[in-house]
Every structure is written in C-alpha cells, then in structure tokens.
Amino acid sequence: MGFLEWLESTEFAMWVAQSPSWFAYPFILTLHTVGLAMLVGASVFIDLRLLGVASAVPLEQLERLKSSIWIGFILNAVSGLIVLAAAASTLGTMKTFYLKLTFIVLALILDTRLRRLIFSDPVAFGGSHPPGPARTLAVLSLLLWAGAITAGRMMAYV
C-alpha cells in the first residue's frame, strides 16, 4: 500500500470524506475558500496598490496585511491537507494538483521577496507610480495567483 492509499484509509480521512456532518468536507472546503480570500485578497490589494490603485494609502500601512496573508495561508495549508487526505489517491496523482502547488510556491516566494523589497523603502515605492521592478513583480504576482486558482478549479475537471 502506497503512502497516498494509506493516507486516504486513515480514520480521520475517511471521516472527512464520508461523514454527513457539515463539519466534515463542506466546512473544510468553506474554510479553504475563506483562506483563499484572506491570502489572495490581501496579496492582490498590495499588488494593486503598487500598480497605482488607491495611491493615497500610505504603503507602509499595508505591511500589516501580512497577518491576513499568513492566517489565510495556514488556514489553506491545513484545510488543503485535510481535503487532500480525504481523496489522496485521486488528487495526489493529478498533474493539475502539482501545477497548482507550483503556482502557490512561486507566488509565495515572489510575494515574500516583493514585500521585503517595498517595505524596506516605503518612501521610494510608496508613490503613485512605483519603480518598474515593483510593478513588474506585482503583475507577476497577480498572474501566479490567477494561475493557482485556475489550476485549483481545473482539478475538478482534469
């Protein structure tokens, strides 16, 4: 029995997959969507700000969005692992799942570097038209999150 089959056969994974309780699969899937809004929503806001949206918002104030980003990330890592466990042998062998993971890892690395760059010098990056590299990274960040969401949704089809 491989790892994925073992994971799927654990008592907890079977409860998640089969229990009619709202706290099993439906609730965990809802948490995954709330986490998406917190993680991607906050990241997108920083990206939009760098692209000139709401430029009256002092850039350094957005550093506090990091808490929303990390809570959203932890929520989705945990809920994602639980959903994965419930259908490990199916989801764990899907190319779209690994594509989604790749997009997420790239987006997280890029966003971390982007935030380090802009918050190290909020005056230089805080204008209505921030320096080119920050804007390029912001566009890339938006594309990577769109890619992650697209790949995630495609898991229901491909």
Added chain:
Amino acid sequence: MEFFSWLVQTPLADWIRSQSPWLWPLSETLHFIGLALLLGVAGIFDLRLLGFFKRVPVKAFKDALPWAVVGLGINFVTGMVFFIGSTYQYVPNWAWWAKVAFIAVAGVNVLIFETRFGDRAAAIGANQDTPLTLKMIGAVSLISWLSVLYFGRMMAFIGGTC
C-alpha cells in the same frame, strides 16, 4: 414559476448549455478570481470602517472600491452563466436562496452607506476613529459577504444537488 421555465428555454440558455464543456469551468475559475478581488478589496475597506488600519484615511481605501465592483461584476456575469444555463439546479436549493438573500443584504447595506454616509465616511482622516453606525455597516458588509461565500460553497452539499 413561469419565469424560470421561460428562462431555461431561452436561446441564451441553449447556447450556454451547448458551450458548457469550456464555458462552465472558465466561469467557475473567474467566479473564484472575482471572489478574491471582491472580498479582498471590500474586506479591507470594511476593516477600516470597523476600526482597523486607523492610520489610513477612509477615503484612501475607498479609492480602491471600484476594483471590488469589478470583482462583483465578474461574479454577477459568471453567476448568470450558471443560473441561466442550469436554472433548475439552483431554484429548488435553499442554500442558493440564502446566498441570494445575503447578496441582497450586502447590496442594501452598500446603498445605505453610499446614499447616507458616503461623504461623512470619506471625511474621516488618518488617526480618526469611525462612529458606531459606520462600524455596524462594516460589520454587516463583512458578515454578508462571508455568508454569500459560505452558502455558495454549501449549495453542493445542502438543500438539494448542485
């Protein structure tokens, strides 16, 4: 109801169904992207109304709201693709009606805010707290949109099949 049986037979509904192999997954993907945009941008504004990010003037966050409207627009159009293409998947589902009801609550809340408190809110500057009415409007907005998300997700599990 007659309206629903008419809607589901319109040429547009036929077209949506004939294109569903690509149109449905595309619309679902865009629906999630719209969700992130709407909840991200509107949620941050709601948090300011609730008293977070006090160092930022309310007007500064308000400038971003057109992007929440873009998210709402994406989700309205893609939501209509689902509803027109597959009306009877949704009409018997009470979770769908709950979702629509919370969209209405959020909509009325926005109308009350824009017509009665918009100017007053925009005048709240950096380091100024918001009055209780605006805190309530922010709370109603945040709770409504999260409820829309919850019942949208629940449609597949409760109150019928989706």
